[in-house]
Amino acid sequence: MSSNTSALLTDLYQLTMLQGYFDEGMEQTAVFEFYIRKKPPQRNFFIAAGLEQLLLYLEQLELSPDELEWMAGTGRFSRGFIDYLSRLRFTGDVDAMPEGTIFFPNEPIVRVTAPLPQAQLIETRLINLLHFQTLIASKAARSVLAAPGKLLIDFGLRRAHGAEAGLMAARAAYLAGFAGTSNVLAEYLYGIPAYGTMAHSFIQAHDDEADAFIQFAHAQPNNVVLLLDTYDTEAAAAKVVSIAPRLKSAGIEIKGVRLDSGDLGEHAKKVRKILDEGALPEVKIWASGTLDEYLLRDLLASGAPIDGFGVGTRLDTSADAPYLDCAYKLQEYAGRARRKRSEGKATWPGPKQVYRRSGADGGWTEDLLTLIEEDDRPEGEALLQPVMRGGKRLTPAPSFTEIRKRVTDQIARLPEPMKRLEEAPPYPVRLSAALQQLAREVDERSR
Amino acid sequence: MSSNTSALLTDLYQLTMLQGYFDEGMEQTAVFEFYIRKKPPQRNFFIAAGLEQLLLYLEQLELSPDELEWMAGTGRFSRGFIDYLSRLRFTGDVDAMPEGTIFFPNEPIVRVTAPLPQAQLIETRLINLLHFQTLIASKAARSVLAAPGKLLIDFGLRRAHGAEAGLMAARAAYLAGFAGTSNVLAEYLYGIPAYGTMAHSFIQAHDDEADAFIQFAHAQPNNVVLLLDTYDTEAAAAKVVSIAPRLKSAGIEIKGVRLDSGDLGEHAKKVRKILDEGALPEVKIWASGTLDEYLLRDLLASGAPIDGFGVGTRLDTSADAPYLDCAYKLQEYAGRARRKRSEGKATWPGPKQVYRRSGADGGWTEDLLTLIEEDDRPEGEALLQPVMRGGKRLTPAPSFTEIRKRVTDQIARLPEPMKRLEEAPPYPVRLSAALQQLAREVDERSR
Numbered sequence: 061m062s063s064n065t066s067a068l069l070t071d072l073y074q075l076t077m078l079q080g081y082f083d084e085g086m087e088q089t090a091v092f093e094f095y096i097r098k099k100p101p102q103r104n105f106f107i108a109a110g111l112e113q114l115l116l117y118l119e120q121l122e123l124s125p126d127e128l129e130w131m132a133g134t135g136r137f138s139r140g141f142i143d144y145l146s147r148l149r150f151t152g153d154v155d156a157m158p159e160g161t162i163f164f165p166n167e168p169i170v171r172v173t174a175p176l177p178q179a180q181l182i183e184t185r186l187i188n189l190l191h192f193q194t195l196i197a198s199k200a201a202r203s204v205l206a207a208p209g210k211l212l213i214d215f216g217l218r219r220a221h222g223a224e225a226g227l228m229a230a231r232a233a234y235l236a237g238f239a240g241t242s243n244v245l246a247e248y249l250y251g252i253p254a255y256g257t258m259a260h261s262f263i264q265a266h267d268d269e270a271d272a273f274i275q276f277a278h279a280q281p282n283n284v285v286l287l288l289d290t291y292d293t294e295a296a297a298a299k300v301v302s303i304a305p306r307l308k309s310a311g312i313e314i315k316g317v318r319l320d321s322g323d324l325g326e327h328a329k330k331v332r333k334i335l336d337e338g339a340l341p342e343v344k345i346w347a348s349g350t351l352d353e354y355l356l357r358d359l360l361a362s363g364a365p366i367d368g369f370g371v372g373t374r375l376d377t378s379a380d381a382p383y384l385d386c387a388y389k390l391q392e393y394a395g396r397a398r399r400k401r402s403e404g405k406a407t408w409p410g411p412k413q414v415y416r417r418s419g420a421d422g423g424w425t426e427d428l429l430t431l432i433e434e435d436d437r438p439e440g441e442a443l444l445q446p447v448m449r450g451g452k453r454l455t456p457a458p459s460f461t462e463i464r465k466r467v468t469d470q471i472a473r474l475p476e477p478m479k480r481l482e483e484a485p486p487y488p489v490r491l492s493a494a495l496q497q498l499a500r501e502v503d504e505r506s507r
Numbered sequence: 508m509s510s511n512t513s514a515l516l517t518d519l520y521q522l523t524m525l526q527g528y529f530d531e532g533m534e535q536t537a538v539f540e541f542y543i544r545k546k547p548p549q550r551n552f553f554i555a556a557g558l559e560q561l562l563l564y565l566e567q568l569e570l571s572p573d574e575l576e577w578m579a580g581t582g583r584f585s586r587g588f589i590d591y592l593s594r595l596r597f598t599g600d601v602d603a604m605p606e607g608t609i610f611f612p613n614e615p616i617v618r619v620t621a622p623l624p625q626a627q628l629i630e631t632r633l634i635n636l637l638h639f640q641t642l643i644a645s646k647a648a649r650s651v652l653a654a655p656g657k658l659l660i661d662f663g664l665r666r667a668h669g670a671e672a673g674l675m676a677a678r679a680a681y682l683a684g685f686a687g688t689s690n691v692l693a694e695y696l697y698g699i700p701a702y703g704t705m706a707h708s709f710i711q712a713h714d715d716e717a718d719a720f721i722q723f724a725h726a727q728p729n730n731v732v733l734l735l736d737t738y739d740t741e742a743a744a745a746k747v748v749s750i751a752p753r754l755k756s757a758g759i760e761i762k763g764v765r766l767d768s769g770d771l772g773e774h775a776k777k778v779r780k781i782l783d784e785g786a787l788p789e790v791k792i793w794a795s796g797t798l799d800e801y802l803l804r805d806l807l808a809s810g811a812p813i814d815g816f817g818v819g820t821r822l823d824t825s826a827d828a829p830y831l832d833c834a835y836k837l838q839e840y841a842g843r844a845r846r847k848r849s850e851g852k853a854t855w856p857g858p859k860q861v862y863r864r865s866g867a868d869g870g871w872t873e874d875l876l877t878l879i880e881e882d883d884r885p886e887g888e889a890l891l892q893p894v895m896r897g898g899k900r901l902t903p904a905p906s907f908t909e910i911r912k913r914v915t916d917q918i919a920r921l922p923e924p925m926k927r928l929e930e931a932p933p934y935p936v937r938l939s940a941a942l943q944q945l946a947r948e949v950d951e952r953s954r
Contacts, residue, residue: 062509063692064670071664071689072703080705080726086712130695136730176712183706187665188673195668217518218634219830221642222671223511226635229668242518245510248577256519258527259630261837264845265533265623279527283583289849322850350832373830382829383666383820385797390708398711402736403769 070184088394090176091411093168100381104478108161108169110193118150154448160466196232199378202353204237211368214241216376229376235463257285270299285316297331301338316344325364332365399502415440430492517631535841537623538858540615547828551925555608555616557640565597601895607913643679646825649800651684658815661688663823676823682910704732717746732763744778748785763791772811779812846949862887877939
C-alpha cells in the first residue's frame with residue numbers, strides 16, 4: 061500500500077458517519093455531485109481534470125487487513141462495522157465531463173451514484189484529486205492563451221506542495237497545452253515529454269564558465285541549452301558566441317540559452333543582438349524565474365525576443381488563486397432529492413446534467429443546468445457522460461492527444477472576452493424550470 | 508516503488524548535469540545549503556520542518572532496474588553513466604536545524620556535504636520536502652498565536668494539493684501546535700490525533716434533522732459533536748437542547764456542536780445562549796469554514812464564544828503566501844568557495860553556521876551568520892547540528908512531543924512584535940566579517 065492510495069487517506073468524519081449508516085442499515089442509493097461553487101475573480105473558466113486518477117482510486121478502493129485491525133484498535137468503531145468495511149468496494153456508477161472539458165460554476169463535472177456508504181467514503185479523496193488537477197489545468201490554460209505559439213514547460217516540481225502535487229501539476233499543465241515538464245517521473249510514468257538543461261551549480265562547480273559550457277555540450281550534444289545568468293548574462297552570451305565555432309566543428313549545435321534572473325525582457329533583447337551578430341540567429345532564447353501568465357503577457361507585449369518559457373512555482377501552486385471553492389454534495393438519497401440550505405452554500409437538488417448550446421459559427425452561447433430526467437430532452441450537447449458502471453470503467457482512458465485536442469477545440473469556442481486574463485462577464489448558465497421547481501418542493505418539505 | 512520515493516521524482520537537468528559530471532570525473536566534495544532568500548510580508552518568522560522526510564529520502568535513494576533501463580532507452584545518457592547511476596547511493600553528511608527551530612531569511616536550515624553528483628541529484632526533492640512543511644508549519648504557528656488556548660484542528664486534506672500535501676500539512680500543523688487533524692492516515696502513519704464528526708450529507712440523508720442527531724449519537728457515543736447549519740443553525744441548536752435529556756438517560760453526553768457557514772461569530776453567540784438556557788453549558792462550540800489566522804483573531808476579538816476551530820483549505824494551501832522564495836545552492840566545491848551573483852539572487856559563499864544570541868531574560872536578540880570555521884568561535888547557540896554522516900543517521904527521529912515543545916519554547920523567546928499577525932521589523936541577522944571577506948575574495952577571483 062502506498063500512502064497515496066490508502067483508503068485511510070480520508071477525513072475521520074467519513075468513517076464515523078459510515079458507522080452511523082451501518083448501524084441504521086442506510087445503504088440505499090445516493091447521488092453526489094462535484095462542482096465549483098464560486099469562481100475566483102482571476103479565472104473566467106475551468107478545465108475539468110483528474111478524472112483518470114479518480115477512476116483508478118475507485119477501482120482500487122479497499123481497506124487492508126492492517127488498516128482494519130488498526131481501526132478496530134482505536135475503539136471508535138464496532139466489530140460488526142469493521143467486518144462490513146473489510147468487504148466494502150466501490151460498486152457504483154460515475155458520470156463525468158471528459159478531462160479537458162471547459163466548465164463553469166455550479167456545473168457538476170462528476171456525478172456519483174452508489175450505495176450511500178460508498179459514495180460518502182470517497183468524498184475526501186475525490187475532492188482532493190479533482191480539485192488540484194482542475195486548479196492547475198485552469199491556471200495553465202491562461203499561460204497558453206498569454207503566449208500563443210511559444211513553447212511552455214512546467215518547471216514547478218521543487219515548490220509544488222509535495223510529490224503528488226508535482227506529478228499531477230505536470231499532467232494537468234500538459235493536458236492544458238504545455239509542451240512538457242522538467243519532472244522526469246512524469247515522463248517515466250505518463251510519457252509527458254521532459255525538458256531540462258543545467259543549473260547555476262553546474263557553472264559554479266567549474267572554475268571557468270566557458271569551460272562549463274563546453275563540457276556540458278559534449279555531455280549532452282543533442283540538448284545544448286546554456287544558462288547565462290550565473291555571473292553576468294551578456295558576458296556569458298559573448299562566451300557562447302566564442303565557443304560556437306569550436307563546438308560546431310565537433311558536430312555539436314547550440315540549441316538555446318536560458319535567462320533566469322534580472323529584467324528578462326531587456327536581457328533577452330541584448331542577448332538576441334549578441335547572438336545574431338555572432339552568427340547564431342538559430343539559437344533560441346528561453347526564460348524562467350517565478351513566471352506566470354501575467355509576466356508572459358507583459359514580456360511578449362514589450363517585444364522581448366523569447367522563444368520559450370519555463371513556468372514553475374506560480375503555476376504548480378496556482379499562486380494567484382491557490383484553491384477553488386468546490387464541493388461534493390448529496391443531491392438525492394433513496395430516490396428523494398436533497399438540498400443543503402447553509403448560508404452562502406445552498407445546493408441545487410437532484411441528479412443533474414449540463415447542456416451546452418452553440419451558435420451558427422460553433423461558438424458557445426449558453427449552458428443549461430437540468431435534472432437528468434426531464435419531460436423534454438433539452439437542446440444542446442450533454443456534457444456528463446457515463447464513465448463507470450457497477451464499479452467498472454466503461455472505456456479505456458483517453459490519450460493525452462485526445463484530451464489536448466479537446467482543450468484546444470473548446471478554448472476556440474469560448475466567447476472572446478473569456479480568453480483574456482482579465483475578469484470577463486460570467487458565462488450564462490441557466491437553470492431549467494423543472495430544477496427550480498424541485499428546489500422549491502424540497503425546501504417546502506424540509507421546513 | 509511508490510511514486511513519492513522514486514529517484515526519478517526530480518528535474519531532468521539534475522540528470523543531464525550528472526552526465527556532465529560523470530564525463531569529467533567531477534566527484535569531489537560539494538557543499539550545498541538550503542535557505543529562504545526573502546520572506547513574504549505576511550510572515551515574520553519560519554519554522555523548520557520536513558527534515559525527517561528528507562533523511563528518509565536520502566537513506567532510501569537509489570534507482571531501480573526498471574528506472575535505469577528506461578533512462579537508457581531515452582537515448583539521453585551514456586551506458587557508462589547508467590552503470591554508474593545503478594551504484595549511486597547517498598553517502599554524504601547532513602547538518603541541520605532540528606525540526607521546530609525558528610529561523611529567518613538567509614539562514615541555512617540544511618547543509619549537505621557530499622560528492623558533487625549526489626548533492627546535485629537530491630536538489631529537487633530536498634526543496635520539495637523542506638519547502639512545503641516549512642511553509643505550512645510557519646502558517647500554522649500563526650493560528651496558534653491568534654487563538655491561544657483554543658483547540659485547533661487541521662481540516663485541509665480535501666483541498667490540499669494532492670495526497671502527500673494533505674499528509675504533510677497535517678504533520679506540519681501538528682508540530683507547530685495544532686491539536687490534531689481530520690486526516691485518518693496521519694493518525695495511522697504518525698500517531699497524530701484524528702478528529703471528526705459528521706458532514707451535512709449525514710443530516711440530509713435522514714428525513715429528519717433531530718433523528719439524524721440521535722442516530723449519530725448512538726453510533727458514536729464518545730464523540731458526539733453535531734453539525735448545526737445544514738438548514739437553520741439556531742433551529743438546530745434548539746433541537747440539540749430538546750434531544751439532550753433523552754440521550755443523557757441513555758448515558759450519552761453531547762460534547763459539542765459545529766457551525767460551518769454564515770456569520771460564525773453571531774451564530775456562536777446565539778447558539779451559546781440557546782445551549783446555556785437549555786442547561787447545556789458544558790457543550791462546546793466548534794467553528795469551521797475557510798478559516799485562517801486572520802478570521803480566528805477577528806472572531807475572538809469580537810467575543811465569539813467559540814472553543815475550537817477546524818482550519819482547513821487556507822492552512823493546507825498557505826493561501827496568503829502559497830510558496831516561499833527558497834533555494835538550495837552550491838557554496839563550495841573541491842575545497843573552494845563558490846558564489847552565484849545573479850541579479851536579486853546572489854548567495855553568500857562557503858559552508859555556514861548560524862549562532863543565536865539571547866538577552867538576560869532568555870529573549871532572543873540577534874543571529875550571526877558565519878563560516879563554519881572561523882578563528883574565534885562566536886558567542887551564542889549554534890543552530891545547525893550534525894544529523895547524518897556517511898549517509899547514516901546519527902540519532903533517531905525526535906518525538907512530536909519534543910518538536911512541539913521546541914516550537915512553544917522558541918515562540919516564547921521571539922521579540923514580541925514578531926508574534927503578531929502584522930508585519931514586524933525584520934529580525935537582526937548579521938554577517939560575520941570573515942563571511943563578508945570571503946564573498947569579496949570569491950567575486951575577485953571570478954571577475
